Amino acid sequence: MILENYCMPLLNMVFIEGLKEHKITFQAFMEFFQKYSWFGKTIPRKMLNKEIPHNWLSLIAPSLFEYFAQMDYWMASGNYPNLVLCIDSLVLKVEGLLRDLFSFAGVSTFYSKEDKQGRSIYQEKDLNSLLHEEKMSELFDSDDLLLFKFVLVEKAGYNLRHKIAHSLMLNIEYQINYIHLLLL
Numbered sequence: 001m002i003l004e005n006y007c008m009p010l011l012n013m014v015f016i017e018g019l020k021e022h023k024i025t026f027q028a029f030m031e032f033f034q035k036y037s038w039f040g041k042t043i044p045r046k047m048l049n050k051e052i053p054h055n056w057l058s059l060i061a062p063s064l065f066e067y068f069a070q071m072d073y074w075m076a077s078g079n080y081p082n083l084v085l086c087i088d089s090l091v092l093k094v095e096g097l098l099r100d101l102f103s104f105a106g107v108s109t110f111y112s113k114e115d116k117q118g119r120s121i122y123q124e125k126d127l128n129s130l131l132h133e134e135k136m137s138e139l140f141d142s143d144d145l146l147l148f149k150f151v152l153v154e155k156a157g158y159n160l161r162h163k164i165a166h167s168l169m170l171n172i173e174y175q176i177n178y179i180h181l182l183l184l
Contacts, residue, residue, distance in 0.1 A: 003150070008177050015180050019071050026068040029183075033057050039097070056097055063089040067179055083174040090182040091160045094152070095127050107135045127161050128153040151181050 018024030034040035034057060044051040063086045070081035099109045109130060112120045130136070131149050140148070150157035160178060163169045 008180075011180050011184060012176060015183070016071075019068075020075065026065055029064055029068075030057065030061065033060075043100070056093070056100070059096070060090065060093050063093065064183075067183070081176070082171075083176065083179050084171065087160070087174050087178050087182065088164050090179070091152070091164045094182060095161060098127070098130065098148070099124075101139070102130055102133070102135075105135065105139055107133055107139075147181075151178075 015024060038056075039060065040055065040057040042053045042055050045054040046052075066086040066089075067083070070083060070086065073079065074081040103109055107130070108125075110122050110124050112122050115121050128149075131145065131153060136145055152161040153159060155162075158178065158181075160182075163173075
């Protein structure tokens with residue numbers, strides 16, 4: 001109730017006023033992430049026994065660009081923005097960002113089990129399992145962890161990861177609140 005009735009109106013006001021005043025822009029977001037986050041850093045990822053350079057900012061940039069385009073459209077036309085692409089993409093990218101962060105912190109993002117022939121099969125842990133790992137309380141404070149769970153995986157929350165991954169959201173459910181929480 002606090003999130004819906006107090007935090008979201010405040011968060012939306014900050015974003016919308018920042019957009020109107022051109023204080024929050026695509027370029028500003030990109031520069032901020034490049035300068036103050038690890039999203040813009042090139043990190044190696046192993047694929048087929050080769051190290052491939054990887055950069056999260058290049059993966060989230062199209063979603064951010066779409067958000068700013070849709071918000072410009074909304075402010076110019078008064079028609080509600082279509083946030084499907086940016087929300088769908090950012091939810092999945094946030095999961096990937098969290099997986100990499102967990103991996104950097106030494107939290108295994110996969111588990112192994114044996115198949116019927118006794119061979120080891122490796123599977124990715126689902127995001128819900130990862131967010132409930134004990135080590136998470138060392139990486140995030142309890143409020144941040146609660147927000148991640150509420151927005152992404154909790155059935156009593158927005159559960160965006162599940163709803164998007166299984167195509168359970170209708171067009172009218174793609175709300176400005178969601179994109180602003182994802183950007184936050």
